[in-house]
Amino acid sequence: MTSYAINMQGVTRRFGDTCAVDDLSLSVAVGEVFGFLGHNGAGKTTSVRLLNGVLMADSGDIRVLGLDPQTEGPQLRSRTGVLTETPSLDERLTATDNLTIYADLYGVPVQQVKQRVSTMLETFGLSDRAHEKVGGYSKGMKQRLALARAFLHEPELIFLDEPTSGLDPVATQEVHEMIRHVSQDEGRTVFLCTHNLVEAQRLCNRVAVMEHGRLAAMGTPKELAREIGTNVTYRLEIGLEQRQAALDILKRIPSLMDVQSDDEALMFTSTDREMIPDLLTQLVSTDVRVYALTPQATSLEDIYLALHARKGHRQ
Secondary structure, three states: OOOEEEEEEEEEEEEOOEEEEEEEEEEEEOOOEEEEEEOOOOOHHHHHHHHOOOOOOOEEEEEEOOEOOOOOHHHHHOOEEEEOOOOOOOOOOEHHHHHHHHHHHOOOOHHHHHHHHHHHHHHOOOHHHOOOEHHHOOHHHHHHHHHHHHHOOOOOEEEEEOOOOOOOHHHHHHHHHHHHHHHHHOOOEEEEEOOOHHHHHHHOOEEEEEEOOEEEEEEOHHHHHHHHOOOEEEEEEEOHHHHHHHHHHHHHOOOOEEEEEOOOOEEEEEOOOOHHHHHHHHHHHOOOOEEEEEEEOOOHHHHHHHHHHHHHHHO
């Protein structure tokens, strides 16, 4: 039986005439890295605030770690960590002071605070600047400190909004490794809000795509690709001297599109898997030597853009 860290059923939240979250239902399993995608204004931030009990829902039911955020918000927030897109830090204080204050707010046992703060500063590469005021930090350093704060009290569920914004490639990789570690090795749940589709594809078990407050699609990238019927790109490797013969065959098959040639292979797209046996039969019967026919993985960016285009067409 699946244990859920998050369960939302029919949740709606309005601000005047604007419906920020419209009849949203989704579940996130314990230990899952769940991607929450959508354009600005899609309802992501409002959803996170609802899940943490910062906002009240107009209707629907929410359970997070088995608690009702609307009535048990303080208990819930002691078990979750949150990194907002624009994290607020007290720039008049040092990094050590910032984390020490939040350790107290999060209820970290007094005898553990010093070690926990030291560990987080080391983990996020801030030990050598620990006693400097945060106002002198770069954007990337402030982002690392905000991440340290989110992980400080070892939360069961971590909400991360654009966690690698402003980070260099090395720091970005370190954050990715930490996300994988807390999920795979420690069984903690990560709710990742991001515009970085490459990042989401690398990290997330499943993703949900929001459009104007509504859930447009949810599942693994493979499931979403099947759902929306995204064209699959194929790479065909053949003998160079037989390229023209192969091109002639490809162009005669109606279900093949975007036929292209580069220095090493032929590329084409299709939604019809059933054409593959017929294509290979025609190539072989024409004495075209086929070395490989490989479907290229559909990227999350392809899926997101297809969903966005489909939604826009419906409107």
